Amino acid sequence: MVERRKPISVQEAVSKVMNHVHLMPEEIVSIDDSDDGVLAEDIYADHDVPPFNRSPYDGFAIIAEDTSHASRENPVTLEVIEEIGAGDVAQNSVGHGQAIRIMTGAALPKGANAIVMLEIVHEKNDGKKIEIKRHIKKFDNISWQGEDTEKGALLLEKGHHVTPGVKAVLATFGYAKVKVYKQPVIGIIATGSELLNVSEPLVPGKIRNSNAHMIISQVKQAGGMPKYFGQLKDDLEQSFQGVKKVLSEVDALITTGGVSVGDFDYLPDIYQKLGAEVLFNKVGMRPGSVTTVAYLPDSGKILFGLSGNPSSCFVGFELFAGPYIKASQGLNNKFLDNVEATLTHDFPKPNPFNRFVRSRVTFENGYWHSQPVGLDKSNIVTSLIGANALMVLPGGTRGYQKGDKVKALLLNGEGSEQFCL
Numbered sequence: 001m002v003e004r005r006k007p008i009s010v011q012e013a014v015s016k017v018m019n020h021v022h023l024m025p026e027e028i029v030s031i032d033d034s035d036d037g038v039l040a041e042d043i044y045a046d047h048d049v050p051p052f053n054r055s056p057y058d059g060f061a062i063i064a065e066d067t068s069h070a071s072r073e074n075p076v077t078l079e080v081i082e083e084i085g086a087g088d089v090a091q092n093s094v095g096h097g098q099a100i101r102i103m104t105g106a107a108l109p110k111g112a113n114a115i116v117m118l119e120i121v122h123e124k125n126d127g128k129k130i131e132i133k134r135h136i137k138k139f140d141n142i143s144w145q146g147e148d149t150e151k152g153a154l155l156l157e158k159g160h161h162v163t164p165g166v167k168a169v170l171a172t173f174g175y176a177k178v179k180v181y182k183q184p185v186i187g188i189i190a191t192g193s194e195l196l197n198v199s200e201p202l203v204p205g206k207i208r209n210s211n212a213h214m215i216i217s218q219v220k221q222a223g224g225m226p227k228y229f230g231q232l233k234d235d236l237e238q239s240f241q242g243v244k245k246v247l248s249e250v251d252a253l254i255t256t257g258g259v260s261v262g263d264f265d266y267l268p269d270i271y272q273k274l275g276a277e278v279l280f281n282k283v284g285m286r287p288g289s290v291t292t293v294a295y296l297p298d299s300g301k302i303l304f305g306l307s308g309n310p311s312s313c314f315v316g317f318e319l320f321a322g323p324y325i326k327a328s329q330g331l332n333n334k335f336l337d338n339v340e341a342t343l344t345h346d347f348p349k350p351n352p353f354n355r356f357v358r359s360r361v362t363f364e365n366g367y368w369h370s371q372p373v374g375l376d377k378s379n380i381v382t383s384l385i386g387a388n389a390l391m392v393l394p395g396g397t398r399g400y401q402k403g404d405k406v407k408a409l410l411l412n413g414e415g416s417e418q419f420c421l
């Protein structure tokens with residue numbers, strides 16, 4: 001008798017996975033090894049930025065009041081007493097009738113209260129004097145100490161992703177080394193006697209293994225370190241030994257294929273032989289309804305049994321494995337962003353379960369638009385080319401029409417702290 005599985009909701013399945021997240025330990029890495037990592041410490045400003053008042057232009061530091069009567073007919077002449085570049089500090093202070101030639105980024109000399117740009121002055125006497133033909137306002141063109149950020153400000157919270165901009169901030173505050181979470185090592189195994197390696201020619205009955213390569217990329221995008229262990233044939237004992245052997249080398253394991261109720265779908269038996277607790281093996285969603293997640297109580301390691309069908313495998317990863325990997329690396333924004341979009345085409349299929357339609361969303365004139373891409377079947381691979389979102393059509397709904405409002409989960413967004421459908 002075939003096993004009858006009871007589906008649980010997507011939300012419930014997500015919470016079960018999240019309840020089993022194993023947070024990775026922290027490590028200290030050099031700033032340039034922190035790219036795409038996740039901060040394991042809050043970052044505070046330990047000094048003002050900029051740390052001193054400075055010139056935002058190449059020009060002259062002056063006392064603004066000296067120009068109060070300056071005009072085209074009646075220019076004021078100032079004596080240039082020194083020149084400083086960025087990194088220098090003026091030896092002199094600016095007195096009335098004086099100016100210091102100053103370059104962008106140099107500290108504002110004492111006495112000066114405005115900067116006048118090079119283009120505005122007329123230089124005389126080999127640059128020893130300058131003429132100004134207009135009134136310069138007090139505090140014109142000064143980049144003030146602390147205008148970027150003030151000492152003591154909380155700039156980044158633990159759990160923030162390290163981006164190029166974050167690295168600029170880390171460097172500003174002297175973080176030659178940064179505390180981040182270790183990347184989880186995610187094992188990947190493809191199962192199925194029909195699978196050929198990507199380099200092998202097609203032979204009758206066989207197909208090339210596309211899922212493993214897709215998952216390697218998805219793991220990288222989620223911040224994990226993929227470790228690919230190759231393909232296993234549909235043989236229970238060999239597959240069991242194969243899975244068992246790699247478990248000690250990974251923080252979590254993803255398999256593809258063999259999770260449904262077929263005669264050669266051995267993952268359920270493998271979980272049993274391993275003593276794993278199955279968190280769920282049927283989810284009320286399409287594609288990916290057979291996505292299975294199991295947990296090893298002894299080691300705390302989680303096993304993602306993604307479906308063999310390429311689109312089901314993709315969706316199962318994005319909804320469950322991706323957020324798990326991000327959460328285990330301490331990332332706050334672990335879930336896919338959710339936006340409201342207008343459907344650009346009819347989608348007449350009814351939705352007995354929540355449907356996650358591979359779609360392309362665009363942002364035009366202030367609104368999101370969502371267009372389904374390719375054939376909406378689990379075994380389709382080419383629909384994954386153009387998909388940048390999963391459009392969510394709730395279970396129990398009839399078809400949708402062009403112009404209807406739908407939700408879409410962004411595949412390349414910044415992520416969200418909450419999972420919401």
Ligand SMILES: Nc1nc2c(c(=O)[nH]1)N[C@H]1C(S)=C(S)[C@@H](COP(=O)(O)OP(=O)(O)OC[C@H]3O[C@@H](n4cnc5c(N)ncnc54)[C@H](O)[C@@H]3O)O[C@H]1N2
Pocket residue numbers: 190191192194195207208209210211212256257258259260261262265288289290306307308309310312378379
């Ligand atoms: N009687 C039932 N049959 C099926 C059910 C069901 O509920 N009752 N569920 C269907 C659904 S839904 C899906 S999805 C698939 C899931 O199958 P499995 O996860 O067990 O995966 P396999 O049987 O191993 O393979 C399914 C399909 O995918 C191809 N495949 C497998 N691995 C790869 C790979 N690495 N790269 C590319 N393609 C792969 C495989 O050749 C099969 O065509 O089960 C339905 N059946």
Ligand code: MOO
Pocket residue numbers: 285286287288289290291307309312378
């Ligand atoms: O996992 Mo299946 O995708 O529901 O077609």
Ligand SMILES: [Mg+2]
Pocket residue numbers: 257258259260261262264265308
């Ligand atoms: Mg199967």
